[in-house]
Amino acid sequence: MKTQVMSKPAGRGRxxxxxxxxxxxxxxxxxxxxxxxxxxxxxxxxxxxxTGDFPIPAADVVxxxxxxxxxSQELIINDLRLPRVLVxxxxxxxxxxGGALFQSISRNPLGSPDVLGLSQGATAGALVVIVLxxxxxxxxxxxxxxxxxxTGLAIYLLAWKRGVHGYRLVLxxxxxxxxxxxxxxxxxTKADIVDAARAVVWMTGSLNGRDWEQxxxxxxxxxxxxxxVLANARGLRMMEMGDDVSYALGVRVERVRMLLMVAAVLLxxxxxxxxxxxxxxxxxxxxxxxxxxxxxxxNLVPSLCMGAALLVVADWASQRAFGAxxxxxxxxxxxxxxxxLLWLLVTERKAGRI
Amino acid sequence: xxxxGLLVSVxxxxxxxxxxxxxxxxxxxxxxxxxxxxxxxGTYGDVVVGERISRTLLGLLAGAALGLAGAVLQALTRNxxxxxxxxxxxxxxxxxxxxxxxxxxxxxxxxxxWFAFLGSAAVGALVWFLGGSRGATPVRLALAGTAISxxxxxxxxxxMIMDGAALSxxxxxxxxxxxxxxxxxxxxxxxxxxxxxxxxxLLARPLNAVAMGDDTARALGAxxxxxxxxxxxxxxxLCGAATAACGPIVFIGLMVxxxxxxxxxxxxxxxxxxxxxxxxxxxxxxxxxxxxxARPAELQVGIVTAILGGPVFIFLVRRRRTAQx
Numbered sequence: 001m002k003t004q005v006m007s008k009p010a011g012r013g014r015x016x017x018x019x020x021x022x023x024x025x026x027x028x029x030x031x032x033x034x035x036x037x038x039x040x041x042x043x044x045x046x047x048x049x050x051t052g053d054f055p056i057p058a059a060d061v062v063x064x065x066x067x068x069x070x071x072s073q074e075l076i077i078n079d080l081r082l083p084r085v086l087v088x089x090x091x092x093x094x095x096x097x098g099g100a101l102f103q104s105i106s107r108n109p110l111g112s113p114d115v116l117g118l119s120q121g122a123t124a125g126a127l128v129v130i131v132l133x134x135x136x137x138x139x140x141x142x143x144x145x146x147x148x149x150x151t152g153l154a155i156y157l158l159a160w161k162r163g164v165h166g167y168r169l170v171l172x173x174x175x176x177x178x179x180x181x182x183x184x185x186x187x188x189t190k191a192d193i194v195d196a197a198r199a200v201v202w203m204t205g206s207l208n209g210r211d212w213e214q215x216x217x218x219x220x221x222x223x224x225x226x227x228x229v230l231a232n233a234r235g236l237r238m239m240e241m242g243d244d245v246s247y248a249l250g251v252r253v254e255r256v257r258m259l260l261m262v263a264a265v266l267l268x269x270x271x272x273x274x275x276x277x278x279x280x281x282x283x284x285x286x287x288x289x290x291x292x293x294x295x296x297x298x299n300l301v302p303s304l305c306m307g308a309a310l311l312v313v314a315d316w317a318s319q320r321a322f323g324a325x326x327x328x329x330x331x332x333x334x335x336x337x338x339x340x341l342l343w344l345l346v347t348e349r350k351a352g353r354i
Numbered sequence: 355x356x357x358x359g360l361l362v363s364v365x366x367x368x369x370x371x372x373x374x375x376x377x378x379x380x381x382x383x384x385x386x387x388x389x390x391x392x393x394x395x396g397t398y399g400d401v402v403v404g405e406r407i408s409r410t411l412l413g414l415l416a417g418a419a420l421g422l423a424g425a426v427l428q429a430l431t432r433n434x435x436x437x438x439x440x441x442x443x444x445x446x447x448x449x450x451x452x453x454x455x456x457x458x459x460x461x462x463x464x465x466x467x468w469f470a471f472l473g474s475a476a477v478g479a480l481v482w483f484l485g486g487s488r489g490a491t492p493v494r495l496a497l498a499g500t501a502i503s504x505x506x507x508x509x510x511x512x513x514m515i516m517d518g519a520a521l522s523x524x525x526x527x528x529x530x531x532x533x534x535x536x537x538x539x540x541x542x543x544x545x546x547x548x549x550x551x552x553x554x555x556l557l558a559r560p561l562n563a564v565a566m567g568d569d570t571a572r573a574l575g576a577x578x579x580x581x582x583x584x585x586x587x588x589x590x591x592l593c594g595a596a597t598a599a600c601g602p603i604v605f606i607g608l609m610v611x612x613x614x615x616x617x618x619x620x621x622x623x624x625x626x627x628x629x630x631x632x633x634x635x636x637x638x639x640x641x642x643x644x645x646x647x648a649r650p651a652e653l654q655v656g657i658v659t660a661i662l663g664g665p666v667f668i669f670l671v672r673r674r675r676t677a678q679x
Contacts (some may be wrong), residue, residue, distance in 0.1 A: 175668040176607045182660030185529040202408055204511045280504040334508030341501035
């Protein structure tokens with residue numbers, strides 16, 4: 001059950017051909033959307049760096065980032081605010097890409113990590129550390145990573161039966177998700193109120209107090225996984241036409257799917273370990289990207305950029321609306337992503353595109 | 355064959371309901387249970403049995419409502435993931451209850467019920483409208499529900515983070531429990547549940563046509579818009595009332611229709627009655643287990659349902675070629 005915003009068959013994109021017989025398709029609208037989203041993410045990042053108890057004008061932010069600002073601002077920007085923004089960008093990008101992969105593999109617009117149980121599994125890992133061991137932030141992150149990876153592996157193995165079928169993957173994911181949710185609910189009712197409050201903040205997803213220690217692992221992960229995923233995007237695009245067709249077209253279906261699933265699990269678990277299960281970015285970013293590019297297929301790069309832009313804008317909004325570090329970013333991604341998706345649905349309806 | 359299966363299911367339901375009255379966190383002898391049921395004089399045992407009867411009744415009603423609503427929603431949205439949570443109904447109820455606790459100072463469960471019901475009904479109507487009302491397609495309905503849930507959960511979490519009192523209440527409400535059942539609660543939700551159940555069961559035929567795709571359904575003479583509006587209304591009323599009475603119990607509406615479909619096939623005229631009978635079996639069975647395993651405390655039914663139901667569900671998904679919608 002795959003939604004596809006159908007494109008007009010002719011006049012979309014442009015094929016670039018080389019004399020040697022190589023060709024690539026350039027979708028101009030998608031390209032423009034990607035550029036605009038990157039710009040939006042960049043502008044929002046600069047504004048976000050300038051926002052806080054000690055406001056810094058955007059011009060100063062840019063000058064400091066380029067390497068010649070005054071020392072006091074350099075300290076605030078380079079040591080405190082830049083790493084937080086980078087974590088936001090990387091987490092958003094990972095969640096957007098991971099969500100697009102899962103939605104495409106499961107062939108269901110709702111098949112995001114939130115629905116398939118990865119987020120709940122990671123949360124269970126973190127809650128065990130918080131509630132049972134009262135662990136510190138690093139241990140909680142490790143717990144979340146472990147929980148997410150374990151859940152991903154469990155879903156894949158349980159859904160495996162001479163290949164992983166999209167529908168079975170989703171259903172198994174739901175089962176695993178329900179079990180993990182129940183465990184989380186149980187842990188929260190058993191916790192004392194202080195641990196419960198801490199758990200709720202973690203479960204909402206937050207960027208408060210993130211520093212360079214979180215940036216490097218995320219950056220390395222993205223540097224390896226994003227190119228790997230994009231190199232296999234062609235196969236994924238064909239797989240949306242069905243396993244048999246893509247097999248006939250020369251895609252090694254099961255291999256590509258396993259590789260991409262592993263990548264998606266790693267991206268989601270890594271992002272969750274760094275910032276908590278920031279809600280709905282993985283679910284909404286690909287849907288928003290798809291509606292902006294109006295292009296069928298997995299829309300991997302637009303989803304990635306959309307995720308990054310969405311998370312940074314949401315973090316800025318939460319700081320502006322509620323004051324610095326009052327409410328975690330996950331509160332706002334839900335509201336922002338939800339309202340934006342509604343707005344797109346309404347305008348789509350008015351324009352007669354369904 | 356399927357009729358006999360339905361009879362067996364009703365028998366199973368009766369057994370589970372009796373077990374739910376006889377077994378509990380307090381150990382009573384069978385004689386005491388008998389006394390409480392038929393020769394009530396107001397002894398301690400009688401009071402316990404009376405409470406268990408309310409609880410069992412609520413379990414029966416809520417279980418049937420959730421399973422039926424789940425089956426209707428899955429047929430309506432043609433999405434195997436559809437459940438009350440998907441259309442924003444749980445989010446509406448939760449947001450409304452947290453508002454009642456934080457801003458209106460409501461503390462009693464009978465007070466929550468109306469808030470929860472109003473919240474879920476309002477969100478159901480909003481999803482219907484934003485999903486395109488007359489031109490609603492399954493995917494648009496699901497996306498609209500998800501989007502509204504996203505926004506409402508954001509609000510819910512914000513309130514819980516800022517208000518410790520709301521957190522301490524909500525963390526128990528959101529796992530879903532039958533423990534707080536009273537005759538008062540049951541009376542409040544009963545009319546809605548009965549009307550919703552009757553309407554939903556009558557929708558089996560038109561929904562069968564809808565399942566074949568819009569064009570085929572139209573060609574068969576089904577009134578698509580009316581069927582969609584009625585199913586949405588019935589599902590909202592059913593889940594709204596059930597959620598209001600026992601908190602969001604998510605797994606039943608999702609799982610039971612899948613299990614049922616694996617032995618009835620895709621015909622909703624069988625799926626709906628089976629779901630109505632088997633969902634309370636699961637809910638009451640889970641509730642009985644939850645009362646026994648953690649004596650003298652209790653494990654909330656929402657938790658037990660998922661921990662027991664999850665593996666069974668995965669096993670069924672693996673073993674059979676689950677009938678597609």
